[in-house]
Amino acid sequence: MYNRQERRIKYGKLIEGLWDCPFCDNKRIKAGQKTCPLCGHPQDENTKFYMPDAIEYVSEEKAAKISRNPDWQCSFCGSLNSDDLNICKNCGATKEDSERNYFEIRKQEEEKKRKKEEKKETHQKNTAKSAPKKKEKKKKSLMKRALLFLGIFAVIIFGMMSCLAPKVKNVTIDDFDWERTIDIEEIITHSESDWQLPDDARLQYTKNEIKSYEQVIDHYEKVTETKTRRVIDHYEDEVSHVDLGNGYFEEKTKSVPVYKDETYTETTDKPVYRQEPVYATKYYYEIDRWTVVDTAKNSGRDQNPAWPEPKLKDNQRTGTKDEHYFVTATYEKKEGKTETERYEMDFSEWKKLKKGEKTDLKIDAAGFAEINKE
Ligand SMILES: [Zn+2]
Ligand SMILES: [Zn+2]
Known part of the structure; x- marks a missing residue:
């Protein structure tokens, strides 16, 4: 199915980004300007494009001519070149010799930064090792208490053992x-009763009596419970700006669901139990037993x-x-x-x-x- 949303994603409006010159500290240079207007330094691996504060869309006419692919980096002079250029505009080297594009550079730079920070952190940790002394102290006092408790326990046990031990x-x-x-x-005659008749007993009479109880389903009851479930209430547009890696950002609009809790009732049949007596024959008998008199x-x-x-x-x-x-x-x-x-x-x-x-x-x-x- 062809959907409108996807069309919008494919043809998002473009916004020209900004960059800072790492060489002369000139800031907020328009991304379309591939060299610094102050010092002439070209965009290179230190360049990171960012969104301007006020959004201004590139005209449709101009946007149609802009490639959506990321810039490539010249392997010889390090400057960034648009995808549609086949020769470095700075030094004349060919695009075929290029090894990295904007995103690959950014990924490697981020990785470098992350490693540097990790190193710094471990260094800080090493110098700050004396800090968690308080915690250790607490641990120690806990240990002491546990040992004391064990000691008392041992004394009690030992005391009990020595009391019981022969003297x-x-x-x-x-x-x-x-x-x-x-x-x-x-030999005395006893009158007794049981669920079985012993071999040497003289039966007097039997009676049908309750031996145990059994749980049986008496009837079913309708039980209505109120439950909640999450349902989609409506859709909202979520706007994001994607770095194309060539100095431009593409605006993308995504429809995202907004949820709400909905209550509903559910009726189920629940069994109601009752105790049903189980009858059995009880034997009443006389039996002769040797009895201490x-x-x-x-x-x-x-x-x-x-x-x-x-x-x-x-x-x-x-x-x-x-x-x-x-x-x-x-x-x-x-x-x-x-x-x-x-x-x-x-x-x-x-x-x-x-x-x-x-x-x-x-x-x-x-x-x-x-x-x-x-
Ligand atoms: Zn500069
Ligand atoms: Zn070059």
């Missing part, structure tokens, strides 16, 4: 005591433990056996101050100890003692 105490054995128990079990206990304050001998009824049996052996011992807590404590021990070690004997006991956090062998 060795030099004690004098004062006394012994012990306790032995045997559970007495009897009593505990026979024997205890003494000597080193001769004996198991209790419970009198069992016909429907009874003995269950779990349990035994505990203790020593009461005295140790020096501080200078001249003694403390007496009771510790549990294993039968084999407990049996070996003698009243009045001095020994090292290793005692753990739960108060259980072992004879220290280290």
